[in-house]
Amino acid sequence: MTDGTSGGAAVCDRPDCPGAGRGRINVRGFCSECGRKARGRAAGSPSPDTPASASASASAILESESTATAARARRRAVARKFTVRPAGDGLMDLPRVELPSLRDLVIDDPQPPPQGQPCAGCEETVGAAYAGQPALWTGVCHHCRHPFDFTPQLRPGDLLGGQYEVVGGVAYGGLGWVYLAEDTQLDRQPVAIKGLINDDDETAQRAAIEERRYLTMLDHPGIVSIINYVRHPARGSGRPQGYIVMEFVAGVTLSTIGDYIARVDPHFDGARVYQHILTYGALALDALEYLHGEKLVYCDLKPSNVMHHEGRVKVIDLGAVRQLGQRDGPPPVITEKFAAPEVVHHGALPTELHDLYGVGKTLKNLSDKVRRAAQRPPGLGRESYDRLLARATAYDPRQRFGSAREMAEQLRGVLREIHSLRLEREQPEPSTLFVPTAALLDSGLGRIPGLERWLTGQARPVLADGRPGPKRVPLGLPVPFPDAKDPGAALLNTPTDSGPRRLIEQLRAFPHESAEIRFRICRAHLELDEVDEAKAQVKAAERIIGGDRAPYDWRLNWHRALVRLAEGAVAEARREFDAVYGALPGEYAPKLALGYCAEHLADHGAAERFYQAVWQRNRSQGSAAFGLARLRLAAGDRTGAVDVLSEVPKVSRHHDAAQIATVRVLAGRLGHPDGLPTEADFAEVLTRLPRLYLDDGRSSGHARERLTAEVWEVALDWVLRYGNKDEAGALFGKRDEEAVVRADLERALRDLAQQADRPEAVEVLVDRANAVRPMTRV
Template sequence: MSQGDRCTRPGCDGTIDCGYCDTCGLAEVAQAAPASAAPAGNACRQPGCGGTVDGGYCDTCGMAAASQPAPAASQSAPVTNAPMTSAPVTSAPVTGACPQPGCTGTIDGGYCDTCGLAAGAPAAEPVTTGSAVSSRLSGRASRRTTTTARSTSRRGGGLGAGLVDIPVVPVVDPAAAVLDNPQVAENKRFCRKCDQPVGRGKDGKPGRLHGFCPRDGTPFNFEPSLTKGTLVGGQYLVRGCLAHGGLGWIYLATDRNVNDRWVVLKGLLDIDDPAARAAAEAERRFLAEVNHPNIVMIHNFVEHPGDDGKPIGYIVMEYVGGSSLRKLVEDRGQAVGQRLAPLPLPQVIAYGLEILPALGYLHSQGLAYCDLKPDNAIQYERRLKLIDMGAVVPYENSGGFDWYGTPGYQAPNFESEGPSPAADIYTVGRTLAVLALGISPLRSGVPVPLPDPSNNSLMAKHESFYRVLLRATDPDSLRRFASAEEMADQLGGVLREVLAVENGKPYPGLSTLFGPPRSVFGIGLLGEPAAPGRPHPRAVAHALPVPLVDTTDSAAGLLATVSSAGPEEILRLARDATTPSTELRFRAVRAYLELGDVAAAQEALQRLRTDLPGDWRTDWFAGVAALVAGDPSAAAAAFDVVLATLPGESAPKLALAAAAECAADDAVAGRYYLQVNRPNPDIADAAFGRARVALRAGRPAEALTALDTVAPTSSQYVTAQTVAVRIMIGSGGLDEGRLRAAADRVERLSLDKATAHEVRASVFSAALPLVVSSAGGRPPLLGCTWSQRSVRAALESELRSGARLAPDEATRVELIDRANAVRPVSWV
């Protein structure tokens, strides 16, 4: 037989394609049979089969003639698991070229099988890989070998972390979820071995539901094994099919032994598939011990004979009636004529904050999930559960198990390095990217890279989220988050920043890694708003927050008792310690920097880098050391590494902003001051730094906005408001409306006498030109009649009162001279 010939098997109307019949699975005569196959015409060796081997395959059961079972799937072969309530999305047959520029895919059913866009949709925004947020800063996280972050979470409880109002997904009535006509669509039928289309219609005839792959003879069967009314395991009454997934049909049933509660039976896609069997057995072994509110509950494991009498295994799970995250992005896509559409970013982050604790729980049990993707997480009401756990394996000893993952989500080194928490974290990053960007994970079979902020508005608007994705999906597994708990902690900080941008109000939160700023470094630099100064690097170094002490460290108690000790005492303790702890060694570095001994600090840091490679605190103190040494550019580079490692923390952003301002890089400084100021207005230096940058750029209105974020409860509130008054009356084009707005600010403040005289004098001084050029009859200004003589008299009085409280002779003389110059003309 040759390509395109009719099959010669009696009664078969199939066609030979790639060496095999697409209907009966008969191999081409010229093709060599497997080494272990019986010659044509021999009886089939499969138990219970009375067929005859012809062409290397049985004419009844379709199995190869070899008596040995087919080998298990390779560890490196990815197997896609399906969600409980939705079938996987796969490629479609060719029906037309995709019109999207640069895409080589084909359109089927209105959507491209490569880029996923609708045939008439606008061209997708180009995406490229970007490794740096700033052209000058690296954006690369430190490479870790040990976990350094504490796992104390700053997030609230429940879906949305107590901050995001997640739309409710109603629980689907179980009976209503049953499929009336359970079938696998032809464009979703693929060979489990070669992933090529099978069961497709020809010449107007529908495709076969069961048969053999025409390319390699692998049997396929897309018919449900169970029908309505079947009693499985003597306990579970089948009500119908719910969905078809990567590993088989999923059935709805009632548990006759437990008050007819609704349960789900999950069987195998094909009982002759060793890989599918291995996945189900793995799910049975591991999930029997799993107990977490965000992971589907396993009730039982049962068997039921198939049509051929062979037992088929089924996992009995709780019924979770909601929508998979995949379906949510597909539903949003349908609303706008696309295949997928992004979910709101706060909602996506909230999902991540529910997924990560579940993965962290599995990791604590020595298990890796391996196959996280939007299909495998279901939201119902305001709750989230991970489902389809067939890929779960122990990551410490995974050599005896097949590894299952999904291309586009699994880590690039997954096949070589195997399952691990770091590999799971990669899948979280990819899942969040797909949900937030509304993209397909693959394009032309290649994982779609993260878009660079320069050509993606979402990534540009929310840089910290971009940095989270960069670290989570770093090709180097040692640069990813050290644990699910660490990623959740950083993602929680990013959520507060995102909400501050989206809602325009602050969302402060306590850091689990840094203390508060020790002092302020730039409050007095706005004394002359027209020419704001720049902070001194050493002042910044001594004001920045410091990393919190790890309470599990052996010297934690000692450091708590000597918290007020001087640097000399700290260094003595470090020298006297027989085996200095990590925390004591870092405290010694701080002591050297407090004494200004940069060389000794850098030497100690180098030893710490050798002993603790990848500890972000070495980069943090390297940045502080560079500030003390007067090299703010080097400091900014070090702080950028810390920020790439801890994208949800405010301290690295504040340090990076201050170092950039010291280095006269206001573009970088302004960006990170803003990122700190919006969610955390209680950090006054961020507000004042943002104001300085805005004033240098000639944007006084932006400076006022920044200063107004300082809360009335802050110790710097009065200073911020008095600076705001100076900015309002000192900017060009002052009119009466802005002058009175400035006066209103003054009247609302509780000022000490010296400051009150100074500020009121500045308002009266700015009012003089307006009083001279305007008519009378205006309302009073700070209690003074709106006339030239009254304003001059009020200004003179404020200046003379201020002179009496002046701290030095020179200031006193200056104020008296000004008072004499403005006093009204005397008629006596």
């Protein structure tokens, strides 16, 4: 422990303690949470009914504040020795932290650690500064009487192993001093020498041996590497003492980076600061993924154990690393503030999920230093970031990410989202969880109207915004990839052209219990509009997954949401999709679904944030573009809708639909008194209409004829309301504007009559053509 408490310490018994049973009593008798003496702890202490003295409480607070202030002052002094240069333009580029001279780091006047260190005999904190008294170099533990000595054992000029010449001490680590030395046999390359607290400290000796063994095995660019292991006579006793020789990492810890953020350093200011924080997390997770693959747990991930050097990140101080599931040996080294609750409060062994908790707490520690609104990410970015941390630091480990890779994938998704929203520049990346879909969440805005449009309904209808009904949405959303661990995954990954009814029959013959098979059958029933059967399949999948795991499986939330949409229960579907968003904050799919739900429920502000987050990150996501266009149309913003639709790129499978929708929006009649297009809108229509890819690329055909008829209908309305009889200001630059438009519309309607396949339809269309025919001049 490094906070002055230990797992075996007494718990504060004051009912008003803010720690609510978590406060531990240190060797001086004070609570780590409320700063007061425990009731009845020692003779002469206050009675149970007597409050602790104000002076005792105040001194504890003052000591804590002075220690924190001193630590910040030391970090600030170190930071001033570094040069920070701007980050590059890349997604994960960090500011460059450089040190002109390694010797600048040497501490000329070493001091004992003000926060003290755990006692080797009982793990109580010893030597800490307290109530205005300075920290101690040497002494005896008040609890178990074990001696301690923080005096540096090496001095400048000492030669270790006949090879490493000490330059000086640079820092005090968890197990002792860290020294800068030079390799006299290798061009005086800098190395770090890590020593122990003292030569009698058996616990520290064992921890150092473990660290040396693990470090020798490890080879990862994000983890500090060991070079050698040497012994040197201890000062005074002459007893050989072990030292670890490591690569020297000339950088600043994330604790110092937090100070940069709090001070609004120019290189850690603006909305990009969250990108830097997420980059630190991504690189730390890469290192943890490697460790976990070696069946090792880091145990003590915190800001002071992650170093930013140059433009890179490296995890340092691996003294706490232990084998996964290791029960023998010394207790795990943790820092309670960054340790998982099951380890701190329930004595569980650290696992991979404990490490992920530490990453989440480390990122939160950094982002809590953000003070200015300009430093916060735009749009949905902040919420996605908060949800990432919420899952990583969930109290129940079953709610956390299942692995470092899983967390890293979602973290990088949030990083790309923030980057794209900040620069309004896309950052696409294929999802590993959802299959790209060819479906489009649109109910007609991007399609040419059918002939029925002129045979039924209003003669001049208002342009529909194309929002699909809830029942159609499940078929237009992305589909989750089958879980590779599910027994039915191989079958589901085999292409098939079976229709939904035949597919249900085939999948029901699968001989094993498979949640993924049930999910696929559920979606097939939704295609057939068989909602009750689909709901039964979700319940069957829940039974297969198991009651202990089902509450934490986002696939169940996703399919329950699809069923709720098919039932028309959009508010209930929204809650289920929100649970998926909490589990997968870096994915497109739940945000697209939540955008639709918010749009349907008239929560246009939320719909805007969700659609915008998807659209800015990937311009091929046509459903998000159409969603934004619908919101613009609902607000009467024709230009805004056109701007969004026009940006769907040619590489998108929804490009042609977006081009059609653009023409229809430009020429459409909106549902308000001033809903007719402007002259500029019609001019743009005449430019775009011939370029549309219609009728398999032919210059004429049924689709082009129907769209042309729709355009001329609105043009006639415009001429009747605003048109002039002289050439100046005419819509199409002709003197007899009304006669010209009527003639073109009549011709278009007669072309439609030739498409009709029954006499009564021909009659209706001919009657409409005759109704708009221009008057014959005599």
